[in-house]
Amino acid sequence: MKNYRLSGKHRAGWLYAALFFIMALGLNGCREAITTEGPDLSYLISLHPASANSPGNYFPARTGDRWVLRGASGEKAFTMEIKVGGSKQVGTNSGAVFQIALNGKQIEEEVYSVRRSGIYRLAGGPHASLLFNPPMPLLRYPIQNNAVYTWHGMMKGPNVSVPAKAYYQVSGPETISTAAGRFQAYQVDMAILATVKQQSIRLPSVFWFAPNVGMIMQETNIKGSRVSAKLHHYVIK
Numbered sequence: 001m002k003n004y005r006l007s008g009k010h011r012a013g014w015l016y017a018a019l020f021f022i023m024a025l026g027l028n029g030c031r032e033a034i035t036t037e038g039p040d041l042s043y044l045i046s047l048h049p050a051s052a053n054s055p056g057n058y059f060p061a062r063t064g065d066r067w068v069l070r071g072a073s074g075e076k077a078f079t080m081e082i083k084v085g086g087s088k089q090v091g092t093n094s095g096a097v098f099q100i101a102l103n104g105k106q107i108e109e110e111v112y113s114v115r116r117s118g119i120y121r122l123a124g125g126p127h128a129s130l131l132f133n134p135p136m137p138l139l140r141y142p143i144q145n146n147a148v149y150t151w152h153g154m155m156k157g158p159n160v161s162v163p164a165k166a167y168y169q170v171s172g173p174e175t176i177s178t179a180a181g182r183f184q185a186y187q188v189d190m191a192i193l194a195t196v197k198q199q200s201i202r203l204p205s206v207f208w209f210a211p212n213v214g215m216i217m218q219e220t221n222i223k224g225s226r227v228s229a230k231l232h233h234y235v236i237k
Contacts, residue, residue: 065084066084073226084097111128120138138188145171166193171189172208
């Protein structure tokens with residue numbers, strides 16, 4: 001496993017932004033080691049039958065929708081705000097713009113397309129400058145327990161093109177307690193594999209989505225430090 005360190009606001013974005021991970025690596029390059037830990041990719045091989053999905057909108061995306069999460073990276077606490085700030089055209093696709101702020105300072109923008117087949121990431125990073133070709137799924141519908149899916153494509157930014165793969169497994173629903181309430185949520189384990197400057201990296205992360213609320217919790221592990229955030233309050237238009 002190869003390891004990386006990012007600097008400045010890009011490193012902060014990678015550590016804390018709930019929906020922004022591997023994209024910053026291609027923009028910043030590889031330097032010193034940070035170990036990423038998480039579930040082995042063998043968990044993606046599932047022989048269990050899928051159960052029926054639960055109805056609901058797991059990714060609200062109307063302008064003005066807003067989520068505030070509070071969490072910690074090791075002993076360092078942070079507050080993260082995610083809000084929908086309108087729409088944006090990315091190539092031939094149009095999506096909702098999610099603005100991500102850390103401790104009151106905007107650090108990233110991500111663009112998501114909401115479709116009948118699922119939720120797809122079109123772009124991410126500072127000013128949504130990193131594009132995903134084809135769009136990278138975040139959720140696929142119908143949501144089913146033990147569902148497994150994959151993505152292969154390119155992440156393209158200014159003067160950089162990074163080949164990548166993503167693997168997903170869904171489980172649940174389960175009850176998650178947050179400051180905003182108790183929710184029945186589906187857990188999505190995601191592992192992104194990318195090649196940056198001829199070195200391979202893997203970044204596993206976990207998200208929980210509740211119907212008609214959206215993402216209520218996320219976590220990953222960086223350099224042996226658990227990074228996690230839970231929903232504190234939200235506004236859905």
